[in-house]
Amino acid sequence: MSNYQTVDTISGYHAHVYFDASTTDKAVVICKEAADLFGVTMGRVHERPVGPHPMFSCQLGCSPEQFSELLPWLALNRGELIVFCHPETGDHLADHSKHTIWLGKAQTLDLSIFQKETNH
Numbered sequence: 001m002s003n004y005q006t007v008d009t010i011s012g013y014h015a016h017v018y019f020d021a022s023t024t025d026k027a028v029v030i031c032k033e034a035a036d037l038f039g040v041t042m043g044r045v046h047e048r049p050v051g052p053h054p055m056f057s058c059q060l061g062c063s064p065e066q067f068s069e070l071l072p073w074l075a076l077n078r079g080e081l082i083v084f085c086h087p088e089t090g091d092h093l094a095d096h097s098k099h100t101i102w103l104g105k106a107q108t109l110d111l112s113i114f115q116k117e118t119n120h
Helices: 024-038 064-077 092-097 112-118
Strands: 012-019 041-046 056-062 082-088 101-103
Touching: 012 024, 012 064, 024 041, 024 056, 024 064, 056 064, 064 082, 064 101, 082 092, 092 112
Parallel strands: none
Antiparallel strands: 012 056, 012 082, 041 056, 082 101
């Protein structure tokens, strides 16, 4: 028996588009376009760091099928924006630390909120 996780543990994906005050408009356009093109769910535009995210961000939530089209589109169209992606497996700490996909320069996340979850 293999020690590998199977992809059927993935219920969906999140793509977090990171931006700053000078790139807010570009990020909003990219997120809205992604929602229109792929039917993904666009979350709120946070113009401050929220949760584990060290920068302003907007979340795109999608199914595994949608992600297979969204990821290459984001890779080609993100420009200077950083995109942090992760699967949704139910293990928030692992999803945000071990199962990460970065488009652009990886950032340091504040994982302390997830470490508290594992201690209860």
